[in-house]
Amino acid sequence: MTGMTxxxxxxxxxxxxxxxxxxxxxIIAAADEHxxxxxxxxxxxxxxxxxxxxxxxxxxxFFESKQAIGEAICSMCLGSVTAAVEETLADARSxxxxxxxxxxxxxxxxxxxxxxxxxxxxxAAYSCAERWSSATKYIAGIERIVTExxxxxxASGEFERKTPIDEAVRAIMSVFQPFMNPVMLQYNLxxxxxxxxxxxxxxxxxxxx
Amino acid sequence: MTGMTxxxxxxxxxxxxxxxxxxxxxIIAAADEHxxxxxxxxxxxxxxxxxxxxxxxxxxxFFESKQAIGEAICSMCLGSVTAAVEETLADARSxxxxxxxxxxxxxxxxxxxxxxxxxxxxxAAYSCAERWSSATKYIAGIERIVTExxxxxxASGEFERKTPIDEAVRAIMSVFQPFMNPVMLQYNLxxxxxxxxxxxxxxxxxxxx
Numbered sequence: 110m111t112g113m114t115x116x117x118x119x120x121x122x123x124x125x126x127x128x129x130x131x132x133x134x135x136i137i138a139a140a141d142e143h144x145x146x147x148x149x150x151x152x153x154x155x156x157x158x159x160x161x162x163x164x165x166x167x168x169x170x171f172f173e174s175k176q177a178i179g180e181a182i183c184s185m186c187l188g189s190v191t192a193a194v195e196e197t198l199a200d201a202r203s204x205x206x207x208x209x210x211x212x213x214x215x216x217x218x219x220x221x222x223x224x225x226x227x228x229x230x231x232x233a234a235y236s237c238a239e240r241w242s243s244a245t246k247y248i249a250g251i252e253r254i255v256t257e258x259x260x261x262x263x264a265s266g267e268f269e270r271k272t273p274i275d276e277a278v279r280a281i282m283s284v285f286q287p288f289m290n291p292v293m294l295q296y297n298l299x300x301x302x303x304x305x306x307x308x309x310x311x312x313x314x315x316x317x318x
Numbered sequence: 319m320t321g322m323t324x325x326x327x328x329x330x331x332x333x334x335x336x337x338x339x340x341x342x343x344x345i346i347a348a349a350d351e352h353x354x355x356x357x358x359x360x361x362x363x364x365x366x367x368x369x370x371x372x373x374x375x376x377x378x379x380f381f382e383s384k385q386a387i388g389e390a391i392c393s394m395c396l397g398s399v400t401a402a403v404e405e406t407l408a409d410a411r412s413x414x415x416x417x418x419x420x421x422x423x424x425x426x427x428x429x430x431x432x433x434x435x436x437x438x439x440x441x442a443a444y445s446c447a448e449r450w451s452s453a454t455k456y457i458a459g460i461e462r463i464v465t466e467x468x469x470x471x472x473a474s475g476e477f478e479r480k481t482p483i484d485e486a487v488r489a490i491m492s493v494f495q496p497f498m499n500p501v502m503l504q505y506n507l508x509x510x511x512x513x514x515x516x517x518x519x520x521x522x523x524x525x526x527x
Contacts, residue, residue: 315524
C-alpha cells in the first residue's frame with residue numbers, strides 16, 4: 110500500500126503482547142503486502158505466517174486474530190485519508206473553504222485508494238460494512254472535523270445558526286456517505302470529483318445564513 | 319411480492335414474442351414467487367420452467383433471458399415505489415411539502431421492500447449495481463419528479479433560482495442515493511425514517527431562496 114503515513118497510528122482493537130513496534134510493524138507491512146496481492150478473504154493467518162517467515166504462534170503474540178491485523182491495515186489506510194484532510198485544512202482561509210476541501214479530499218483520496226490498492230480498499234469496505242473499530246473511529250474522526258468546521262462557520266457568520274448543531278452534522282455525515290464510505294463509494298466512483306463538488310455546493314447552500 | 323400495482327408497466331428490455339399478456343404475466347408472477355423463495359442467482363430458466371409447468375422453449379418465446387424476467391420483476395418492484403410517490407404527491411400543498419413526501423416515501427417504501435421481500439430486494443439491488451434498464455428507467459423517473467418539484471418551487475418563490483437547474487437536480491439525486499438506491503440503502507437502513515427526514519430538511523435548506 111502506498112501512503113502509509115503513520116504506522117503507529119494503528120491502535121486498533123485486538124492487538125496485544127509486547128509493545129515491540131518494530132516486529133508489530135513488520136507483521137503489518139508484510140500482511141499489507143500479502144493482502145494487497147491475494148486479498149483478505151482468502152488469506153489465513155497460517156498463509157501469512159508462511160509468507161513472512163514468522164510462526165503462527167509468534168504472530169498471535171501481537172494480534173489476537175486475522176481481523177486484528179486487518180483492522181490495523183484498515184486504520185492506516187483510512188488514517189492516510191485523515192492525514193490528507195488535516196494537511197489541506199491547515200492553510201484553508203474560511204469555514205466555507207475548509208468544508209469544501211474536507212469533502213473533496215475525502216472523496217478524491219478514497220477513490221485513489223479504490224484504484225491504486227484495490228485489495229486494501231476491499232478490506233476498508235468490509236470494515237465499514239462490518240463496523241470494525243478501525244472504520245467507526247475513522248468516521249468519528251471525520252465527524253469531529255465536520256463539527257469543528259460548522260461551529261467555526263457559525264461563529265464567523267458564514268453559516269446559519271438555527272438548525273440544531275447535532276442535526277446539521279448528522280445530516281452532513283449522511284450526505285457524505287456515498288463519497289466517504291468505501292462500501293458505498295464503490296458504486297459511486299464516477300461521481301468523483303465533479304459530482305462530489307456539486308454535492309459540496311449543495312451542502313454549503315444548506316449552511317448559508 | 320406484495321404491492322404489484324401494474325403488471326403491464328413491465329416493458330423492460332428483453333421481452334419478446336406474442337403480446338399475450340396473460341401468459342407473460344403468469345410467467346412473471348411465478349418467477350417472482352420462485353425468486354422470492356429461492357433467490358435470483360441460484361435459479362435457472364430450466365428451474366423456473368419446471369416449477370411453473372411451462373417448457374423452457376415456451377418461456378423463451380416471451381423473454382430472451384433470465385435477466386429479462388428479472389428486469390420485469392424489478393420494474394414492478396420499483397414501479398410500486400413510484401406509484402406510492404405519485405399517490406402521496408397528489409394531495410401535497412406546496413413544492414416544499416412535495417419534496418419531503420417524495421424523499422420520505424421513496425426511503426420508507428424501499429426499506430419496506432428490503433424487509434418484506436428480501437429476495438426481490440436483492441434483484442433490485444443487483445439491477446441498480448448492474449444498471450439494468452429497469453433500474454435506470456426508475457431512477458430517471460424519480461429524477462423527472464425531482465425536476466418538476468424544483469421548478470414548481472422556483473416558480474412559486476419557495477426555492478432559490480440562482481443554481482443552474484441541472485446542477486441542483488443532479489446534486490439532489492446524489493444526496494438521495496443512500497436512501498433510494500437499494501444497493502446503498504442496504505447499508506443505511508437504520509437511517510430510515512429519522513435520518514432520511516433530517517437529510518430532506520438539509521436539502522430543503524439548500525433550496526431556500
